[in-house]
Structure formats: structure tokens, C-alpha cells
Amino acid sequence: EAKLVQSGAEVKKPGESLKISCKASEYTFTSSYVGWVRQMPGKGLEYMGIIWPGDSGIRYSPSFQGQVTISVDKSIKTAFLQWSSLKASDTAIYYCARLSPDTLVGTKRGRYFDTWGQGTLVTVSS
Amino acid sequence: SYDLIQPPSVSVSPGQTASITCSGDKLGDKFVYWYQQKTGQSPVVVIYEDAERPSGIPERFSGSSSGNTATLTISGTQAMDEADYYCQAWDSRTVVFGGGTKLAVL
Numbered sequence: 655e656a657k658l659v660q661s662g663a664e665v666k667k668p669g670e671s672l673k674i675s676c677k678a679s680e681y682t683f684t685s686s687y688v689g690w691v692r693q694m695p696g697k698g699l700e701y702m703g704i705i706w707p708g709d710s711g712i713r714y715s716p717s718f719q720g721q722v723t724i725s726v727d728k729s730i731k732t733a734f735l736q737w738s739s740l741k742a743s744d745t746a747i748y749y750c751a752r753l754s755p756d757t758l759v760g761t762k763r764g765r766y767f768d769t770w771g772q773g774t775l776v777t778v779s780s
Numbered sequence: 781s782y783d784l785i786q787p788p789s790v791s792v793s794p795g796q797t798a799s800i801t802c803s804g805d806k807l808g809d810k811f812v813y814w815y816q817q818k819t820g821q822s823p824v825v826v827i828y829e830d831a832e833r834p835s836g837i838p839e840r841f842s843g844s845s846s847g848n849t850a851t852l853t854i855s856g857t858q859a860m861d862e863a864d865y866y867c868q869a870w871d872s873r874t875v876v877f878g879g880g881t882k883l884a885v886l
Contacts, residue, residue, distance in 0.1 A: 689875065698880040699815075699823065699866055713873065716781070749822060753875075757811060757829060764811025764829060764870040770822040 656681040658688075658750050658771035665777045666740050673736035674774045676750030681769075683731040684708040687753035689767060690724060690735050694746045704753055705733060740778045747773045782871040784878035791884045798854040800881045802867030805848060812850040813868040814843055816861075817880075823866065827852060859885050 661675040676688065689704040703714040707726045714724070725734045733750055751767035785803045792798035802812060812830050815823035825834055827843035830850065840855045854861055862885045867878040 691877075698864075699817075699877045701875040701877060704875075715874065754828075759811075759829075762809060762811055764813065765875070766811075766813040766825060766828055766868055766870070767815075767823070767875070768825060768828075770824070773822055 656752055656769040658752060658769055660748075660750055660771040660774045663775040663777070665779070667780055668740055668742055668778055670740050670778075671736070671738050672740055672776065673734050674748060674776065676733045676735075676771050678731045678733070678752070681752070684728055686755070688726065688733040689751050689753050690722075690733075691749040691751060691767070692718075692746045693749065693773075699749075702735070702748075707731075707733070740776075742778050742780075744776060745778050747775050749773045782869070782874075782876050784867055784869060784876055786865075786867060786878040786881045788879070789882045789884065791886050792854075792857045794859060794885055795856055798857045798861070798883055798885075800852045800854075800865050800867075800883065802850045802852070802878050803848055804869060804876075807848050807850055807869065808846045810869045810871065812843065812845045814841075814852045815866045815868065816863045817866065818863045826865075854883075857883075857885055861885060 657679045684707045687704040690702040692700045702718045705712045707728045723736045750771040752769040754768045814827040816826045817823040826841045830845040831843045842853045866880045
């Protein structure tokens with residue numbers, strides 16, 4: 655069964671940098687997109703972007719383009735999410751998740767996050 | 781961008797049927813997925829491809845989708861079903877989440 659294990663909680667000050675990780679196991683890492691999802695305190699799920707570990711191709715949600723960097727090191731089956739200068743508004747739980755293969759039935763298609771990490775709480779406070 | 785609209789909250793009595801809707805333009809032309817998120821936990825898929833139930837998800841969870849609306853139905857709702865529920869679709873090579881619905885079992 656596929657598994658994603660994320661790095662531990664972080665407490666940072668505004669302006670600091672941060673890189674959190676998501677280690678995959680029990681599936682072929684280079685054959686599935688890995689995505690990131692933000693959940694601010696008491697709020698809903700927000701899609702941030704996905705990366706294809708095979709060639710590091712990335713698609714960002716417009717809301718997060720330029721705000722974060724998604725990367726991957728396929729040699730250690732790990733995806734990363736990083737910030738160069740944190741803001742208080744970055745305080746949230748961040749989930750990594752594996753994207754399912756594309757499903758096409760007739761004209762209907764879809765993909766979803768079929769495996770989730772446990773989440774990483776990032777707290778940014780002065 | 782594509783939007784999915786859910787009611788912020790739904791209440792149901794134990795043993796009764798809960799219905800949570802998700803609306804979007806021509807949503808019936810896309811597959812819809814439903815996640816359950818209990819407090820302090822990661823989301824878990826309870827319905828995929830409109831109406832399919834993953835192994836381990838109780839039969840009381842069902843889904844349907846037509847036109848502009850998808851519906852998650854929980855029959856014989858139990859206290860353990862109290863959670864936030866999110867619908868999700870795939871549009872323009874992007875994951876789109878609904879705003880989430882808090883299900884209260886009162």
C-alpha cells in the first residue's frame with residue numbers, strides 16, 4: 655500500500671526560509687504525480703500544485719505560483735515544498751498527496767488524491 | 781477558474797440520511813470525488829468517480845452526479861460520521877476542491 659510520510663512540525667519567524675519534505679514508499683515514485691495541499695487554521699483544502707517526479711515537471715495553482723517552490727529528489731523518493739521568505743499568513747497544515755492516474759470513461763475524466771501524508775504544521779510567528 | 785460550491789454545514793440526527801451537495805458548471809461532465817476529514821486527521825476518499833466506494837468505506841456512503849450537482853449521501857448516519865466533507869473535480873489539468881461541508885450529527 656502506497657505511503658507518504660511528511661517531515662515534522664516547524665515553528666519559524668517571518669522572513670525565514672523553510673523546506674518541508676514528503677517521502678514516498680511502496681509504489682513507483684516516478685510514475686505518479688505528487689501534489690501539495692494547504693489547510694489554513696479552521697479552513698478548507700486548497701490545491702497548491704503537482705510535480706511529476708520522473709522529469710520534475712511542475713504545475714502550480716495560480717494562487718501559489720511565485721509564492722512557493724515545489725521540487726523532488728527521485729533518488730530518495732522525496733518531494734519538497736519550500737518558502738524563501740515566510741509570512742504569518744503561511745501558517746497552516748500542509749499535506750502532500752499522490753495523484754491518481756487519469757481516468758477517462760467516455761467523455762468523463764478525472765483524477766484525485768488517493769494517498770495522503772499525515773500533514774506538516776507550519777507556524778510562522780514573531 | 782472552475783468553482784465547486786458546497787453548503788457550509790449540514791445537520792442530521794443519528795440513524796437518519798444526510799445529503800451533502802456540490803455544485804459546479806456542467807459538473808456532471810466530470811468525475812466527482814468526496815473526501816472525509818475528521819478533526820486532526822488527513823482527508824480520506826469515501827467516494828471516487830461519482831459513485832464508487834473504496835474498499836473499507838461503509839456501504840452507507842453513496843454518491844451520485846448529474847447536471848450541475850453531485851450529492852454525497854450517508855444513510856443511517858452514525859456519530860462517527862461527524863466530519864468535514866469536501867467534493868473535488870479535475871478541471872483544466874487542475875485539482876479543484878469545494879469549500880467543504882461540516883456534517884453535524886445531533
